[in-house]
Amino acid sequence: MNIFRKKTKSWSEYMDHPRSTDLSEASDVIIERLAFMGITQETLTYIKQSAHLLSPYKSDIIDQFYRSITSVEHLRQIIDQHSRVDRLKVTMEKYLEQFLQAEVHHEYVMTRVIIGHVHSRIHLTAEHFISAHHLLIQIMTSILMENLHNDPDRMMKTVLAVQKLAAFDQQLIVEVYMEETFKSFLFGVSDMLNHMTQLDTTGQLIKGMEKQIEESHSVSAAAEEMSASIQEVADHALTVAEGTDDAVETAERSKHVINKALGDIQQVGRVYDEIMEQVQRLNQEIEHTQEVVNIIKDIADQTNLLALNASIEAARAGEQGRGFSIVASEVRKLAEHTKEQISRITTSIASLQHVSSQVTQQIGDTGKLVEQSANEAHNADEALKKIVATIQEINQATTQIAAMAEEQTSSVIDIASRNSVILDLSTHSQTIARQTAETVLELSKRIDDYRRTFFTINVKLDYKDTIRVAKTDHLLWKWKVYNMLLGLDSVTAGQVSSHEECRLGLWYDGELPSQIQGHPAFQQLKAPHKAVHDCAKLAAQKYEEGNIAEAYAAFEQLQEQSGLVIALLTQLEAELSLSTRG
Structure with a gap:
């Protein structure tokens, strides 16, 4: 029976055809591609004729296709992320129906372009798409070869027709996919450059480092001035401490002087008390003397009266009373003289009482002043004690200040040393910042060069x-x-x-x-x-x-x-x- 089996032509006869097409319902670019692949109206006719052979297996083709696809973990994850298998089966069924209708026109081309856009959007790689599409073609060609093996020539032409149109589909889809991918890369790079051009932090960092270096110099200068000022304070504190030592000694001596003066004042007070007693005794004696004078005055008055009476009686006696009259006259003169002396004594005593009263008052005032001076001297002693204590506290505080100033000087020196390290680090950081800025600039240039390569691949x-x-x-x-x-x-x-x-x-x-x-x-x-x-x-x-x-x-x-x-x-x-x- 093998002698009746039809044989195929040589493979070269199937490949040897002019690179032209009789299809014209598409753009010039599409027609050029159809011609290069040798897709003619005859090619489309063979595909249309194969529809009755493939249509009964349509569900089996789709099921087998997605069983194979979902067995790949990566592809299954893409499906789960963006769609569902049942929805994709409906889309695949429409694709197969349009493929078997074999009407290559604008709508046919646009559906393939849309497929390319979708695959690019879900990040399905060209490698996986081509593998999956070849799987679909393998299933279809296997069915055709099984059904057309008795007519080898027709089988070859039909299988080749399916492969040509499938290759055309692949070219359209992959071209769009690659173009979209290139655009994605292009705009990804562009977005990267856009963000990079917003990096004005490099300039801010460089200027910030310059400002920090200036501030470090200022801190160093200020630290030097502060160190000198603190040392000066320490020197002054020591001088003050020495001065306060002298002041304490002087205050102590003054305290002794005041205490001695206070003793002297108190002694004066005691003397004034004694004088006051003597003056009071004097006043008493003056009063007694006044009393005696008054008695003498009374006696003089009585004597004068008696003398007067005696003179009267002597006058009556006549010649016999003449001697008695002389005596009475002398007695009366003595009484008058006594009265005059008593008057003078009274005046003197009055003056003495007046002077004594003034002296008594002055002594009293002086006593008060002495007492006041004694109180003030006592208060001065207490105040001086406080002053001495305060000066001693000041002395201790000043000594502490001097010691603390020495410590602060050491701290300022440490700050200056650390600031010097900061200055070195700032200078180094500024260098790194400039180097970073240069690196970012160089990187942006290289990225831009890479971006420009996309314009040379006819995107x-x-x-x-x-x-x-x-x-x-x-x-x-x-x-x-x-x-x-x-x-x-x-x-x-x-x-x-x-x-x-x-x-x-x-x-x-x-x-x-x-x-x-x-x-x-x-x-x-x-x-x-x-x-x-x-x-x-x-x-x-x-x-x-x-x-x-x-x-x-x-x-x-x-x-x-x-x-x-x-x-x-x-x-x-x-x-x-x-x-x-x-």
Whole structure:
């Protein structure tokens, strides 16, 4: 029976066909790919004819496919994370139906593009997708070979047709997947650069280290001054301590002098007491004398009266009483004289009493003064005791201050020593900070070089993608100017391009849909974008001239305008994202 079995042609006959296609319901790029793979209308016809052979096995194909897929732990985790097997089976059934219909048109191509987008979004690697897709083709070709083995020529043509169209599908899906993956890498790198360009902490760190070094120098100078001041305080404290020692000795001597004076005053008080007693006795004697004088006066008055009577009687007696009259006259003269002397004595006694009274009063006053002086001397003694005690306490405190000042001097010297270490560490940290800033700058340049390689692999960027790339370009230029001001990068005014020549400017002036051109954010973009370039050029020019202050002022304006540019681009990007989802 083998002599009746049909044989296949040579394999080369199946491969030997012109690289062309008679299909025309697709774009030029798609037609070119179909031609390269030799996919013609005949190829699609063989696939359509195979539908009646594969359709009965559709459920078996899908079940076998997902049994194999879910046996791989990594693929099963992706399915569990993003979907369910029953939902994926429905999607697979639609894919097989469309594949077997073999109508290669715009909708067919777009469904494959969507599959590529989905696989990129769920991070299914191209390796796993190609392996899984080949598994599907293996199942399909196995069924076809089993059913068409009696007609080898048809089997070969049908299997080749399925493989060609499946390869076309793979190319579309993997191309989109790779393009999306490249974009993901591109924008991941761009986001990394965007964040890196916000790292103004390097400049803050360098300036902070400079400030810390200045402060360390100030602390060193202050420590030296403080050490000198403390030493001076210690010297003064010692001088004061010595002075207080002298003061204590002087106060002690003064205390002895006051105590002696107090004794003398008390002795004077006792003398005054004795004088007071004598004066009082004198007053008593004067009073007694006054009494005697009064008696004598009375006697004189009586004598005078008797003399007068005697004279009268003598006159009566006549001649016989003449002698008696003479005696009476003499007695009367004596009485008168006595009376005069008594009057003088009385006057003297009165004067003596007056003087005695004054002396008594003065002695009393003097006694009070002596008593007051004695009290004050006693108080002075008590005060002096307190003064001596206070001076001794001051002396002890001053001695302690001197000792503490010596300790503080030692502490200040230790602080100065430690501050010297801090200064060395700050200088070292500043060097490391600058080296870190240089490393970050160099890293940003290398990342940007890596980012630029994506533009050489023909990654297709839509309007939204172009905006994202332009934002990164914009931030990188600001980053270059920032590092120029730190002295880490060199930017000349001539290197700053015009706002019309950069990627954003070329995109802005290019052919854009009315949806973008009519957006308010787009219409407001040109002025701040131009200002950014002008400020960058001005900052570079002022830096070249050595006018750092004006260079920083220009950079501040650049940052302000840059913020407006980024905000407007973000609005446009959000608008395009909404329209894409819509």
